[in-house]
Amino acid sequence: MMLRLELGQLLDSLPERLALARSNRLPHHDFLEMLFADEVTRRDWASEQRRAKTAHQDPQTHxxxxxxxxxxxxxxxxxxxxxxxxxxxxxxxxxxxxxxxxxxxxxxxxxxxxxxxxxxxxxxxxxxxxxxxxxxxxxxxxxxxxxxxxxxxxxxxxxxxxxxxxxxxxxx
Missing domain, CATH: 3.40.50.300 (P-loop containing nucleotide triphosphate hydrolases)
Known part of the structure; x- marks a missing residue:
């Protein structure tokens, strides 16, 4: 189902996030918010990398x-x-x-x-x-x-x- 929702990249960090949620006793909604925040950050980073490449920019030049x-x-x-x-x-x-x-x-x-x-x-x-x-x-x-x-x-x-x-x- 995660693949159909295009959330397949979350699978890489899911075990780590589950362990963190258990150890901190996070409620379900906080756990989901953490997962979605990770995905938004990952997508923003990937989008920035694509735009920098299209612009012929070195993304490391800051x-x-x-x-x-x-x-x-x-x-x-x-x-x-x-x-x-x-x-x-x-x-x-x-x-x-x-x-x-x-x-x-x-x-x-x-x-x-x-x-x-x-x-x-x-x-x-x-x-x-x-x-x-x-x-x-x-x-x-x-x-x-x-x-x-x-x-x-x-x-x-x-x-x-x-x-x-x-x-x-x-x-x-």
Whole structure:
């Protein structure tokens, strides 16, 4: 029956949850609430992973992973403003500039992951690859379709660096 309800993933954690419920003498309704909360968490995580993959985002790129040992610092107020994603609601663009190795790509991808977690559509691509794809689209007549796809995205992240430009930066 759990499979028909598409709750088959609950079967993996069911023995552990049953033991916990018995040891804590949980009422039936609390036990069911715990199981359903586990399933909601699992589905949210899986959905976030799928959206990040579709957006070409590294789901591990989060601002909490920022290496604080670098000499680069961010304006705290600006960081809070960017992570609020108000610029998306206000239809503003954001351009992140700085010297090589400053963390521009990392910051852009971390903002992309925040947007993915908040259910915005995101597309990340290196600019040279995008321009090559759009040139090809002009040749095969799919340019308008490609532009429509890009226009529908809530957050478009274009990385202007090219592989090999900055060999000391992971991911270029």
């Amino acid at each position: 601002l909490t992973a920022w290496n604080g040992s670098t000499a680069v610092t961010f304006d705290r107020e600006l960081r809070v403003e960017l992570t609020s994603l108000r610029f998306l609601a206000d239809a503003y663009n954001v351009l992140i500039m700085g010297p090589a190795g400053a963390g521009k790509t990392f910051l852009a991808n971390a903002l992309g992951n925040i947007a993915v977690r908040r259910h915005h559509t995101v597309h990340t691509e290196r600019a040279d690859k995008l321009f090559k794809r759009l040139r090809g689209a002009r040749l095969d007549g799919s340019y308008e379709d490609e532009m429509c796809k890009l226009h529908r995205v809530d957050l478009l992240i274009l990385d202007l660096s090219r592989p090999g430009d900055y060999p000391d930066v992971v991911g270029g």
